[in-house]
Amino acid sequence: xxxxxxxxxxxxxxxxxxxxxxxxxxxxxxxxxxxxxxxxxxxxxxxxxxxxxxxxxxxxxxxxxxxxxxxxxxxxxxxxxxxxxxxxxxxxxxxxxxxxxxxxxxxxxxxxxxxxxx
Amino acid sequence: xxxxxxxxxxxxxxxxxxxxxxxxxxxxxxxxxxxxxxxxxxxxxxxxxxxxxxxxxxxxxxxxxxxxxxxxxxxxxxxxxxxxxxxxxxxxxxxxxxxxxxxxxxxx
Numbered sequence: 001x002x003x004x005x006x007x008x009x010x011x012x013x014x015x016x017x018x019x020x021x022x023x024x025x026x027x028x029x030x031x032x033x034x035x036x037x038x039x040x041x042x043x044x045x046x047x048x049x050x051x052x053x054x055x056x057x058x059x060x061x062x063x064x065x066x067x068x069x070x071x072x073x074x075x076x077x078x079x080x081x082x083x084x085x086x087x088x089x090x091x092x093x094x095x096x097x098x099x100x101x102x103x104x105x106x107x108x109x110x111x112x113x114x115x116x117x118x
Numbered sequence: 119x120x121x122x123x124x125x126x127x128x129x130x131x132x133x134x135x136x137x138x139x140x141x142x143x144x145x146x147x148x149x150x151x152x153x154x155x156x157x158x159x160x161x162x163x164x165x166x167x168x169x170x171x172x173x174x175x176x177x178x179x180x181x182x183x184x185x186x187x188x189x190x191x192x193x194x195x196x197x198x199x200x201x202x203x204x205x206x207x208x209x210x211x212x213x214x215x216x217x218x219x220x221x222x223x224x225x226x
Contacts, residue, residue: 046217046218046219046220047207048217049213049214049215049217051213052213060213062213062214063214096161096162098161100209103152103164103167103168103173104152104167104207104209104215105152105154105162105164106173108163109161110160110161111161
């Protein structure tokens with residue numbers, strides 16, 4: 001059973017950079033058939049896709065966040081990471097990592113709450 | 119950009135009854151439509167993809183239909199564990215894959 005686990009800072013100050021990592025249990029991470037996404041959900045609100053990366057390193061970002069987002073991959077550790085710069089209170093959310101491939105998001109991490117506050 | 123609109127925002131249903139949730143796309147997404155279930159404090163769970171194919175392990179009481187711009191998720195006989203928020207998502211024009219705003223199914 002594939003498992004994804006988010007980790008990172010739960011509290012970030014305004015204007016600073018949010019950094020999260022998603023560890024993927026062994027298996028499909030090295031397959032080029034899957035993309036690995038970050039998705040967020042502000043408290044009490046809906047889901048917003050942030051961007052994805054392939055194992056090869058190819059990325060695509062939501063145009064609404066593109067100027068502030070970087071997603072990278074560490075193949076040696078079976079993990080991928082999210083950096084979101086210049087955060088504001090509007091970036092407070094639960095951040096999920098998820099896999100997509102032959103089907104849309106079929107595996108998700110449990111999510112991690114990131115609060116932007118001074 | 120494709121916009122997904124779900125209705126109603128909240129659906130009040132008694133256990134054992136049928137629930138019908140709607141999702142409309144602002145332009146055709148063919149059959150590239152997924153449904154997710156989210157319970158409080160949990161990550162979303164994929165229920166349906168390809169508009170009508172149940173994901174692995176999803177009970178048969180969940181069914182999806184539609185194509186183009188109009189889609190429906192039906193829960194034939196609501197169980198206590200089905201009370202949750204349901205999201206649709208298009209992945210025809212992906213990325214980005216737009217999600218709907220969600221329908222909350224609550225106990226009547």
